[in-house]
Amino acid sequence: MLRKIILSVLGVLFILGAVLFANYLIDNKHKPKPVIPKMVKTVLTDTVKNSTIPIVISANGSLTAKQRVELYSEVQGIFKTGSKLFKPGQKFNKGEALIRLDASEYYAGVQSAKSSLYNSIAAVMPDLRLDFPNVFQKWQSYLNSFDLNKTTPKLPEISDEKENYFITGRGIVSAYYSVKNLEQRLTKYRIIAPFSGILTEALVTEGTLVRSGQKLGEFINPSVYEMEVAISKSFADILKEGESVSLASLDHTKAYQGEVSRVNGSIDATTQTITVYIEVKHADLKEGMYLEAKLNAEKVDNAIEIDRNLLLDTEEIFVVNDSLLDVIPVKPVHFSSEKVVLKEVPDGTIILRKPVPGAYAGMHVKAAKDMSSTSDSIQ
Known part of the structure; x- marks a missing residue:
C-alpha cells in the first residue's frame, strides 16, 4: 500500500516538472535573438x-669597357723590360709601348734584306744612264734618300712599259716588297697603346719567352663604358639610339646618366628579348660594376x-x-x-x-x- 502511494507521488511530480519545462521552452522561444554588430573596415x-x-623599363646589367683590346703576340721573342711595368692597373698613354720583345736577330735580317735591295738598285744604275737617261735622275734621287736606319722609301713611280720590264726583270720590285714585308713584321715586336687606358690583365712578365699566338693581357679605356641589357621585344620599335637613360647603383646610393648607343636588330629566339647597349661616362665607374637602368620607352x-x-x-x-x-x-x-x-x-x-x-x-x-x-x- 505504501509503495503505491510513493509511485503515485512520483508520477504527479514528473508530470508537474514536464509541464513547467514545457512552459519554460515556450517562453524562451519568443525572446528576440541578440543582434551581432557589423564590422565596418576603414x-x-x-x-x-x-x-x-610614361612607361619606364627597369633592367640590370654589368659595365664593360667600350674600348677593349686583347693583347696577343704575333711573333716570338724575349719580353724586354720597359719604362713602365707590365702589371694590372698600370696606365699607358696613347702611343706608348705596352710590350717590347727582343728583335735584335730579326732586325739584322731586315737590315740585310734592305742592303741587298740597295745593292740591286745600284747595280742597274749604269744601264739606266745609257738606256733610260730620262728616268736615271729619279732613281738616283731614290738611292740618295735610301737610309738603312729608316723605313724603306716607296719605289719611284714607273712611267712606261720598257722601264717596267727593265726594273721588274732585275728583281727590284719583288725585293722591295720582301723588305716591306719584313719591316711590317718587325713592328710586331713592339705593341703600342692604341688609346690612353689601363692594363686590366697581364699574363706575362718581363724576361719570359713569349711565343707566337700567346695571349699577353687586356687593355681598356676606363673613361667610356657600355652596359648590355635585355628588353622585351614589344619595345623593339620604340627604343631609339640617343635615348636618355637614368642609371643607379644597386643600392641606389649613386646615380649616373647614360644614353642608348646601339639597339640590336635581331630578337633572341629563346627569350624573345632584344639587346640594348647603354653608354655611360663617369670617373667613379669601374668595369664589372652592376647598375640598374631605367629607360623611357613610351607614354600611355x-x-x-x-x-x-x-x-x-x-x-x-x-x-x-x-x-x-x-x-x-x-x-x-x-x-x-x-x-x-x-x-x-x-x-x-x-x-x-x-x-x-x-x-x-x-x-x-x-x-x-x-x-x-x-x-x-x-x-
Whole structure:
C-alpha cells in the first residue's frame, strides 16, 4: 500500500516538472535573438584622374669597357723590360709601348734584306744612264734618300712599259716588297697603346719567352663604358639610339646618366628579348660594376598607375560605391616590378589605395578621414 502511494507521488511530480519545462521552452522561444554588430573596415582610398603615364623599363646589367683590346703576340721573342711595368692597373698613354720583345736577330735580317735591295738598285744604275737617261735622275734621287736606319722609301713611280720590264726583270720590285714585308713584321715586336687606358690583365712578365699566338693581357679605356641589357621585344620599335637613360647603383646610393648607343636588330629566339647597349661616362665607374637602368620607352594616354597587389587575378580592381566594395574590369597595359599601368578606369572612380585583407564585393567599408590618409587623386 505504501509503495503505491510513493509511485503515485512520483508520477504527479514528473508530470508537474514536464509541464513547467514545457512552459519554460515556450517562453524562451519568443525572446528576440541578440543582434551581432557589423564590422565596418576603414580603408584608404584614391579618386581616379586619368592622365598620360610614361612607361619606364627597369633592367640590370654589368659595365664593360667600350674600348677593349686583347693583347696577343704575333711573333716570338724575349719580353724586354720597359719604362713602365707590365702589371694590372698600370696606365699607358696613347702611343706608348705596352710590350717590347727582343728583335735584335730579326732586325739584322731586315737590315740585310734592305742592303741587298740597295745593292740591286745600284747595280742597274749604269744601264739606266745609257738606256733610260730620262728616268736615271729619279732613281738616283731614290738611292740618295735610301737610309738603312729608316723605313724603306716607296719605289719611284714607273712611267712606261720598257722601264717596267727593265726594273721588274732585275728583281727590284719583288725585293722591295720582301723588305716591306719584313719591316711590317718587325713592328710586331713592339705593341703600342692604341688609346690612353689601363692594363686590366697581364699574363706575362718581363724576361719570359713569349711565343707566337700567346695571349699577353687586356687593355681598356676606363673613361667610356657600355652596359648590355635585355628588353622585351614589344619595345623593339620604340627604343631609339640617343635615348636618355637614368642609371643607379644597386643600392641606389649613386646615380649616373647614360644614353642608348646601339639597339640590336635581331630578337633572341629563346627569350624573345632584344639587346640594348647603354653608354655611360663617369670617373667613379669601374668595369664589372652592376647598375640598374631605367629607360623611357613610351607614354600611355588616359591611364592610371597603381600598386600591382591591387590588381586581382581576374584583371579587376576593387572600387568603393556607397560605402560598399565592388569590382570593375580594367585593362593592364604594362607591368613593372611594383606598379601596373591600367586603362579603362573612369575618372572620379574611388578605388583602394592599399589592399584590404579578406576584401569581397559587397563588403561594408569606410574611407579614412584623418589628414594623412584622406582620399587623393591617382594618376
